[in-house]
Amino acid sequence: MSLPSPWRQFFPGILALDTQQQVWLDSAATAQKPQAMIDSLCQHYKNTVANVHRAQHQPGERATRSFEAARKDIKHWLQADPQDVLIFTKGTTESINLLCQALAHHLQAGDEILISAYEHHANLLPWQQLAKNLNLTLTVLPMEPTGHLDIEYAIAQLSTRSRILAISALSNVIGHSQNLQPLLNAAQKQGVWTLVDGAQAAVHQRPNLQLLDCDFYVCSSHKLYGPDGVGILLARERSVRALRPWQFGGEMVRHCGYHNAEFLPAPLGFEPGTPSIANIIAFAATLNWLKTLDIHAIAQHEATLHKAVLDGLRARDMQIIGSPNCALVSFNAPNVHHADLALLLGEQGIAVRAGHHCAMPLLQHLNLAGALRVSLAMYNNSNDIDQFFNALDQSLEILQ
Numbered sequence: 001m002s003l004p005s006p007w008r009q010f011f012p013g014i015l016a017l018d019t020q021q022q023v024w025l026d027s028a029a030t031a032q033k034p035q036a037m038i039d040s041l042c043q044h045y046k047n048t049v050a051n052v053h054r055a056q057h058q059p060g061e062r063a064t065r066s067f068e069a070a071r072k073d074i075k076h077w078l079q080a081d082p083q084d085v086l087i088f089t090k091g092t093t094e095s096i097n098l099l100c101q102a103l104a105h106h107l108q109a110g111d112e113i114l115i116s117a118y119e120h121h122a123n124l125l126p127w128q129q130l131a132k133n134l135n136l137t138l139t140v141l142p143m144e145p146t147g148h149l150d151i152e153y154a155i156a157q158l159s160t161r162s163r164i165l166a167i168s169a170l171s172n173v174i175g176h177s178q179n180l181q182p183l184l185n186a187a188q189k190q191g192v193w194t195l196v197d198g199a200q201a202a203v204h205q206r207p208n209l210q211l212l213d214c215d216f217y218v219c220s221s222h223k224l225y226g227p228d229g230v231g232i233l234l235a236r237e238r239s240v241r242a243l244r245p246w247q248f249g250g251e252m253v254r255h256c257g258y259h260n261a262e263f264l265p266a267p268l269g270f271e272p273g274t275p276s277i278a279n280i281i282a283f284a285a286t287l288n289w290l291k292t293l294d295i296h297a298i299a300q301h302e303a304t305l306h307k308a309v310l311d312g313l314r315a316r317d318m319q320i321i322g323s324p325n326c327a328l329v330s331f332n333a334p335n336v337h338h339a340d341l342a343l344l345l346g347e348q349g350i351a352v353r354a355g356h357h358c359a360m361p362l363l364q365h366l367n368l369a370g371a372l373r374v375s376l377a378m379y380n381n382s383n384d385i386d387q388f389f390n391a392l393d394q395s396l397e398i399l400q
């Protein structure tokens with residue numbers, strides 16, 4: 001199979017890696033960046049530096065306009081309702097921590113939070129710690145051996161004690177995408193707040209938040225070809241009212257006295273301090289650029305490469321974790337330690353991730369010390385896959 005990527009040329013980082021004979025198969029950790037993003041950052045730092053929401057001077061007003069236009073563009077990319085509220089954070093991790101703290105005042109001992117067995121630590125630890133602090137119950141919805149949730153079973157677990165359901169749309173280990181809407185609907189019908197972690201899914205399936213009905217949606221810019229240090233929390237208008245400010249500082253108050261303050265409503269009441277202005281504007285520029293691409297062609301391209309990875313691993317009798325159907329595959333070689341294999345692959349210029357993937361309970365549940373993960377993005381091509389398998393064969397010859 002020979003499958004070039006028409007989008008590879010737009011990613012200078014990938015072209016640089018080519019000259020270093022490095023193959024990037026770790027996009028689930030972070031994606032390489034398109035020229036459009038880099039141009040936006042340069043343009044901002046060369047021409048339009050100013051703080052936002054503070055100054056009456058023209059550069060400040062211009063920066064504020066660009067910043068708020070970025071918020072609008074990102075909401076548009078998410079296909080959110082204009083009434084929805086987009087809060088900027090530092091990443092998915094911070095968005096989930098924000099929610100934990102901002103909803104805590106509604107929770108009391110005995111209340112229940114539900115997550116799935118395959119959550120990233122970012123969507124486990126904040127809830128686990130909140131549950132410990134407030135004497136809540138943390139219920140872990142089990143995963144089928146194939147790597148998906150039994151939705152009927154999950155719905156049956158909802159009870160009058162359930163208050164929050166937090167679940168990822170695509171696991172960073174299992175790579176199995178499924179329709180969560182029936183579960184989200186059932187939860188919402190019972191007055192349970194629903195959070196969807198889109199950190200992995202958003203880059204492969206453009207979210208449509210008018211179709212995906214949940215209270216809160218979170219994702220990270222850096223996995224979406226954008227800059228580091230930016231995340232979003234998209235909240236429904238009806239749900240954002242439940243949140244209480246959780247961090248405190250500049251530009252979030254209507255009035256501040258020594259002993260009391262009146263906070264601005266979301267989003268500004270949840271964005272104290274100077275935001276990551278250039279990165280947020282460049283994130284919007286990245287998404288605006290993504291909008292100009294043929295997303296069906298990209299999905300098709302990624303699916304073809306994904307199948308090639310799966311077929312090649314199966315042909316070599318590798319142990320594949322779950323039944324991945326999107327963007328990434330985690331696996332182990334029989335009788336080979338994942339770290340040894342990752343080391344040899346790394347020495348041959350193949351960048352894959354190995355370890356517990358910030359999902360330790362999941363790997364323990366699967367009786368695995370770790371796993372290797374190949375993850376794909378639009379810039380990968382069949383040559384990347386061929387090089388990966390050549391290196392894998394050479395490594396296995398040494399290790400087995």
Ligand code: PMP
Pocket residue numbers: 028029091092093094120122123168170171172197199200220222358
């Ligand atoms: N959720 C999932 C499913 C992830 O894969 C990740 C990152 N690996 C996160 C949350 C956390 O994202 P970030 O590190 O950008 O905050």
